[in-house]
Amino acid sequence: MTDTLLAAFALVFDPYVLVVMVAAGAFGLFVGAMPGLTATLATALLVPITFFMEPIPALAAIVSTTAMAIFAGDLPGALLRIPGTPASAAYVDDTYKLTQAGKANLGLGTSLVCAVLGGLVGATILAFTAPLLAEVALSFSTFEYFWLATFGLTCAAFVSTGSPVKGLVSLLLGLFIATIGIDIMAGQPRFTFGSVELMGGVSFIPAMIGMFAVSEVLRWALGTTGGRDQMAKVSQASGSIIRPGLASLRRYKLGAARGSLTGTLIGILPGAGADIAAWVTYAISKKASKEPEKFGTGHVEGLVDAGTANNASLGGAWVPALVFGIPGDSITAIVIGILYMKGMNPGPMVMLNQPELLYAVFLAFFVANLLLLPLGWVAIKSYGQMLKVPREVLMPVILLLCMVGAFAINNTVFGVTVMLVLGVVAFIMEENGFPVAPAILGLVLGSMVERNFMQSMIKADGNLLAFFERPIAAGLGVITLVIWLVVVVSAVRGRRRVPPVLATTPNE
Amino acid sequence: MLRRTILLGCAAAAVLALGMQRAEAAYPDRPITLIVPWGAGGGTDATARILASLMEPALGQPVNVVNRTGGSGVVGHSAIATAEPDGYTLGIVTVEIGMMHWSGLTDLTYQDYTPLVLYNEDPSGVQVGIDAPWSTIDELLAYVKDNPAGTLKASGTGQGGIWHLALAGMLKTAGMEPDRVPWVPSEGAAPGLQDLVAGGVDVVTCSIPEAQSLIDAGRVKSLAIMASARADNFPDVPTLEEEGIDWRLGAWRGVAGPKGLPEEVVNTLVPLLEQIHASDDFRNFMTDRGYGMVFEGPEGFEAFMAESNESLGSVMKELGMAK
Numbered sequence: 001m002t003d004t005l006l007a008a009f010a011l012v013f014d015p016y017v018l019v020v021m022v023a024a025g026a027f028g029l030f031v032g033a034m035p036g037l038t039a040t041l042a043t044a045l046l047v048p049i050t051f052f053m054e055p056i057p058a059l060a061a062i063v064s065t066t067a068m069a070i071f072a073g074d075l076p077g078a079l080l081r082i083p084g085t086p087a088s089a090a091y092v093d094d095t096y097k098l099t100q101a102g103k104a105n106l107g108l109g110t111s112l113v114c115a116v117l118g119g120l121v122g123a124t125i126l127a128f129t130a131p132l133l134a135e136v137a138l139s140f141s142t143f144e145y146f147w148l149a150t151f152g153l154t155c156a157a158f159v160s161t162g163s164p165v166k167g168l169v170s171l172l173l174g175l176f177i178a179t180i181g182i183d184i185m186a187g188q189p190r191f192t193f194g195s196v197e198l199m200g201g202v203s204f205i206p207a208m209i210g211m212f213a214v215s216e217v218l219r220w221a222l223g224t225t226g227g228r229d230q231m232a233k234v235s236q237a238s239g240s241i242i243r244p245g246l247a248s249l250r251r252y253k254l255g256a257a258r259g260s261l262t263g264t265l266i267g268i269l270p271g272a273g274a275d276i277a278a279w280v281t282y283a284i285s286k287k288a289s290k291e292p293e294k295f296g297t298g299h300v301e302g303l304v305d306a307g308t309a310n311n312a313s314l315g316g317a318w319v320p321a322l323v324f325g326i327p328g329d330s331i332t333a334i335v336i337g338i339l340y341m342k343g344m345n346p347g348p349m350v351m352l353n354q355p356e357l358l359y360a361v362f363l364a365f366f367v368a369n370l371l372l373l374p375l376g377w378v379a380i381k382s383y384g385q386m387l388k389v390p391r392e393v394l395m396p397v398i399l400l401l402c403m404v405g406a407f408a409i410n411n412t413v414f415g416v417t418v419m420l421v422l423g424v425v426a427f428i429m430e431e432n433g434f435p436v437a438p439a440i441l442g443l444v445l446g447s448m449v450e451r452n453f454m455q456s457m458i459k460a461d462g463n464l465l466a467f468f469e470r471p472i473a474a475g476l477g478v479i480t481l482v483i484w485l486v487v488v489v490s491a492v493r494g495r496r497r498v499p500p501v502l503a504t505t506p507n508e
Numbered sequence: 509m510l511r512r513t514i515l516l517g518c519a520a521a522a523v524l525a526l527g528m529q530r531a532e533a534a535y536p537d538r539p540i541t542l543i544v545p546w547g548a549g550g551g552t553d554a555t556a557r558i559l560a561s562l563m564e565p566a567l568g569q570p571v572n573v574v575n576r577t578g579g580s581g582v583v584g585h586s587a588i589a590t591a592e593p594d595g596y597t598l599g600i601v602t603v604e605i606g607m608m609h610w611s612g613l614t615d616l617t618y619q620d621y622t623p624l625v626l627y628n629e630d631p632s633g634v635q636v637g638i639d640a641p642w643s644t645i646d647e648l649l650a651y652v653k654d655n656p657a658g659t660l661k662a663s664g665t666g667q668g669g670i671w672h673l674a675l676a677g678m679l680k681t682a683g684m685e686p687d688r689v690p691w692v693p694s695e696g697a698a699p700g701l702q703d704l705v706a707g708g709v710d711v712v713t714c715s716i717p718e719a720q721s722l723i724d725a726g727r728v729k730s731l732a733i734m735a736s737a738r739a740d741n742f743p744d745v746p747t748l749e750e751e752g753i754d755w756r757l758g759a760w761r762g763v764a765g766p767k768g769l770p771e772e773v774v775n776t777l778v779p780l781l782e783q784i785h786a787s788d789d790f791r792n793f794m795t796d797r798g799y800g801m802v803f804e805g806p807e808g809f810e811a812f813m814a815e816s817n818e819s820l821g822s823v824m825k826e827l828g829m830a831k
Binding site for chain 1: 541547550553554557574576577578579580582583586587611613614658661663666667668690691692693694695698701702703705706707708709720721722725727793796797
């Protein structure tokens with residue numbers, strides 16, 4: 001173990017590797033900060049460059065790029081309400097409202113410090129338990145995934161602000177959009193109206209950009225935000241970034257600890273990853289909080305939990321990828337491809353023959369997260385300048401960037417159409433007090449819930465009890481059902497005692 | 509009259525000049541897009557990326573791999589077919605082109621493409637968990653026969669996908685109902701294999717390279733492959749034919765463009781791709797990952813696709829999977 005670690009240290013602390021990591025980090029920050037451009041895209045763009053590198057610098061470059069890109073996704077989220085990734089969508093309303101209140105530094109500083117902390121904790125846990133965790137990941141069958149995804153959906157009940165009924169309607173809308181396309185169970189096209197583009201389904205990046213950013217541009221253009229006066233308040237907040245971040249961290253230590261642990265655990269499950277981690281921890285945080293009513297209104301507490309969780313989960317996906325060759329997300333899928341091109345077959349042979357490689361990857365995560373602190377600081381400082389740009393100039397540019405992002409995801413104009421249509425839908429929803437976050441959650445998790453439910457039913461010959469036959473599945477199932485029960489009971493009770501709580505819509 | 513002739517002559521000259529100008533600017537003079545109908549990280553994607561990286565230096569232009577996923581391959585395949593046939597959009601066409609139109613998902617067939625080269629074919633393997641009680645394909649099939657239908661479940665791709673067809677065809681050839689082992693559709697071989705290891709399903713039919721890392725890990729064993737000869741990487745795995753079951757099925761991949769690619773483009777790309785196919789870089793990559801290497805030029809590829817199309821169609825009809 002010590003020998004391997006030392007070997008890994010030697011591999012990573014090579015001047016060439018470190019220079020590559022800084023350059024890749026800057027690149028990742030840049031791509032991640034562009035609204036709509038994702039960490040996956042950044043990784044894909046790196047592929048041709050990694051051809052010319054040795055395996056370690058190639059992997060370190062990807063690690064560094066993704067760690068930075070996920071954090072950088074918080075920047076347009078906080079300043080323009082365009083979450084860079086579905087993972088930052090969980091708390092975008094909080095960071096954006098902090099910015100509107102002139103507290104951009106508090107929001108982004110918290111986000112940065114939490115990302116660093118989550119990343120460090122995640123990398124440390126993984127370095128010591130990777131083989132063990134890989135076993136856990138491999139024991140997840142469709143039954144367990146079904147409950148996990150359902151548990152994720154349950155979070156909609158907690159993340160939505162305002163009226164529970166409106167939140168439910170929004171969630172159902174997201175679930176409906178998720179059913180569009182060829183259903184993989186029967187191979188039948190659903191709601192495609194003969195369009196080949198719709199057969200591929202509605203991908204959530206354009207949908208997300210549309211629902212958060214385009215609706216915001218519309219609201220500004222139609223002046224319904226209480227509009228320009230409020231915008232004028234958004235001054236480039238000066239002063240420290242790191243200090244308020246550390247202060248929030250100190251204040252919500254428990255949340256940060258919870259976030260890093262939950263994030264790491266959810267991260268190792270192939271196909272779950274940073275998105276679910278962020279939403280679940282945000283919901284847990286709100287549930288555990290003493291002031292849940294402040295969530296979604298510019299409160300840092302949920303941000304601490306979810307911000308640590310999404311960076312902590314990032315390294316997790318590499319565990320099943322390196323140990324068993326099973327990609328946890330699209331980034332690790334690309335990584336596996338690169339490894340093969342380098343003549344290394346991910347899988348247990350890597351663990352046996354080159355264990356230092358695995359440790360080098362986690363060490364690279366560690367270093368990348370340390371680098372994130374100074375690089376992220378620079379990014380926040382320079383990104384803040386954008387707020388000085390007059391809105392009349394900024395808003396059209398944002399719309400343009402959104403279109404570029406929506407186009408880039410599949411290189412089709414169809415993505416732009418999806419973005420614009422859903423932007424209008426989200427605008428109408430928010431004007432009428434329907435929160436959009438549950439819809440995004442439904443869109444992200446809908447197909448996962450459906451697929452795993454159908455697969456499990458086929459396996460169990462339609463026997464519902466099979467969902468409780470496996471120990472982990474039973475545990476997750478019981479927890480989810482108990483939460484549902486609590487939600488329903490408290491909703492009924494609350495309704496009886498006081499008149500229905502008026503929806504506090506994001507715009508009022 | 510004279511005026512008209514002059515005009516005509518001018519027009520002809522202009523057209524000629526334009527045509528010549530176009531011919532003079534040697535193909536390719538701008539980046540090429542290579543469309544992959546499947547996701548990043550899969551076998552089609554990996555082979556496309558290595559091809560693109562080897563094409564770039566020879567063509568002197570970037571070759572960008574673009575994943576157009578979704579719709580069980582329909583979206584990407586139709587993106588290739590409907591692109592401008594100017595040689596700047598090419599794509600990887602896979603075995604599914606001979607299946608999707610039979611199941612009624614699309615009207616596209618292999619005839620909507622200009623075939624360039626066929627570079628890979630992988631037979632299906634039959635994989636079970638390492639602790640499974642069957643050590644030969646005979647034992648597995650006997651177990652299926654002796655137990656009620658639906659006792660075992662299988663997975664490996666979506667409903668009606670190539671590996672589903674592989675399983676159904678094997679069962680039918682062995683004298684059983686094709687759906688005696690119900691299919692649990694998955695998003696691909698990797699999630700299917702994950703479920704096999706987690707104990708969710710009992711059998712996964714998919715190509716051996718897809719299962720290789722889990723076979724190496726000692727989690728999964730391969731009982732047979734559906735080819736006419738054993739695989740070089742796995743000489744111990746028998747073919748179905750050896751076990752008396754006359755059934756073969758494999759997935760293939762080739763490079764193609766939209767129908768009507770200019771001759772110049774074809775004449776540039778085919779020799780280049782042939783050269784790449786024979787290069788050590790490509791050969792090493794393919795054999796390291798266990799991908800089967802085959803090669804056919806445009807005519808051979810066209811004939812191959814026609815044959816594949818017919819045989820898949822007749823099997824799908826027989827199995828009740830065609831519309």
